Amino acid sequence: MTAPDLDPTRTAVALSTALARLRSRLRQEGGTFETGMTITQLSALQRLIDHGPMSGAALAASEHLRPQSMWEVVAALGKEGLVSRGPDPTDGRKLLVAATDRGRAVVERVLTSREAWLTRAVEAVTDEREHRVLLEAAVLMKRLAEYAPEPDRG
Amino acid sequence: MTAPDLDPTRTAVALSTALARLRSRLRQEGGTFETGMTITQLSALQRLIDHGPMSGAALAASEHLRPQSMWEVVAALGKEGLVSRGPDPTDGRKLLVAATDRGRAVVERVLTSREAWLTRAVEAVTDEREHRVLLEAAVLMKRLAEYAPEPDRG
DNA sequence: CTGATTTCAGGTAAACTGAGATTG
């Protein structure tokens, strides 16, 4: 039996509205960790670093964007020299997108800077236990984003 | 001394990218709890229910939007009969925005429906402990969104 | 020929900025 105070719908609504409010505040604060990057760009770049070179279509699918939208993101990153595009040797339709050394360096710099508004907010308004809750929740939210329902089987 | 694995910058980045990915996935899934409302509209409506009638400017500030943007949100909610607008008896410049009974009913319905994609995802991919983590994180994220740095005092 | 990938063109939604009008 699930505890009566744990209602997945209320959690879903709370999570959605928290998302909206934090996102608005981030926009208000300039948002993007002092690089020109949008969070979508940062997320895609991190994916490339973690996963290695991928086709645009695969990268789009993993980030839940349309390929056309992802190519815009990749073009923006490419213009800054953070990713490179090259032909896939085994499939002439694909272009492999890869993080460059410069891209890796920028992400590393983002991950060690203390200046971002959200970093200061986390330091200021959470104690150690709450900080751990946020960190775990980030992992859980990524897991939620990947959720694929089991197909019905007779 | 803070535990060495707890780095506010890494938490901030993890939270940001989790935000981006979950938001993309929500858009892909249709997002808005089977009402025509956007999450911004839902969040504003909840605020009105919790707080009582507010001026457009105050509501905008609390949700971190510009007044002009908030008036668009309010207009959309008004068209569905979920909020009403009336003059402030004490200040002729302001219009007080208030949730209607219909608005309260819609939020109540959202909070009890099991159909939303995110609700099913929460049920499916989290155990009870993780569910609690998400719920608390939603509260913490709203707190982060409200963070106001202490003014320097010499 | 079918299907997947990339590219090109145009469109939408949710926010924004800027410039009045009204009221305190």
Added chain:
DNA sequence: CCAATCTCAGTTCACCTGAAATCA
């Protein structure tokens, strides 16, 4: 007269859909 609020108009940004062109 100055400041706050609301309104009107135009703009931007990050996505989207649709339709080619290329290749397996």
